[in-house]
Amino acid sequence: MKLYDTRTAPNPRRVRVFLAEKGIEIPNVQQIDIGKLEQKAEEYRRINPLRRTPALELDDGTILTESVAICRYFEEIQPSPPLMGTDAKSKALVEMWQRRIELHLLLPVALAFRHTHPAMAEMEKPQFPEFGEANKPRVLEFLQHLDNQLGKHRYIAGDTFSIADITALVACDFMRPARIPRSQDLKNITRWYGEVSTRPSAKA
């Protein structure tokens, strides 16, 4: 088994934190440096023709891409501790919050970053800075919903830590390079962030 990882990118981090929570170590890891456009090299296109990290190569040669697909593989082969729910309702609620976080937090943060940050001028051609800026108020609007949810529950999908917390932690940290400040008035998010960002897995 071999993992293709990028230390500096948010999506590969989702997988690293997930694996750390499971206590799974993958000895064979190759770094793909996005700054050097290594994901576009011919050698990596054989792994993922869509030119993105992370990717997981199984021992039978099967290649899995997409962070959540890789996480789902590990959830299936090692269900404990469960990070994607345990019965129909909890699995659906984790999926719901995971997707809300992706669609209304991680995606607009990423679009703001890609379309406004000078470092992305080469990778995101053309940039549309006004469109990028228009994503920022959407992030702030969703954070208010998230703060309400975290006023009712310890973690995002309920009272158990899940993959939705991992995605939200990564998205919150991604707000910094995207230059979207997170208000400290969102007290429930601040409480939650203090908790999840100090779990040992957050360093992964």
Next chain:
Amino acid sequence: MKLYDTRTAPNPRRVRVFLAEKGIEIPNVQQIDIGKLEQKAEEYRRINPLRRTPALELDDGTILTESVAICRYFEEIQPSPPLMGTDAKSKALVEMWQRRIELHLLLPVALAFRHTHPAMAEMEKPQFPEFGEANKPRVLEFLQHLDNQLGKHRYIAGDTFSIADITALVACDFMRPARIPRSQDLKNITRWYGEVSTRPSAKA
């Protein structure tokens, strides 16, 4: 159990086709008319504060939103026929293709539609028409990858029909109002589309 549905929108259709494939009928369905902005009415905000359809209200009052979360609930309570894989590897491969279709097909088609179609001027304020147009070549580039995959397999995630086919069918049909023509030169997609669009579930 009650389903909040919108006949005219792509995401609720994903759930309807999924249920049709499972042979599940939900007697209690309420239509939310997006054209009349019913999703923004106070009554519906109680169901989904994020103001989107579909939503599923369970008998215990739990509300599930996000199309794939609703599908996952039904996959868990009625596994047959399986539409999300059956073991660790097939579940991960379905998740991978589902997310590739969402990220590289459904999302750019939706962004092109929202930012260029006059009917969306009220819902997507402000529209960025040039950004919308820039999504169209991304769709065409991904369709080439998809055509390669469908040259190797009968269905998108392999030789079994899955939720990834449902999402791709819905995305392909959404290309029409987004005004992105699908080339008939993509012979494998044309073969696949002919097959999945004539399944009885496609009418759901």
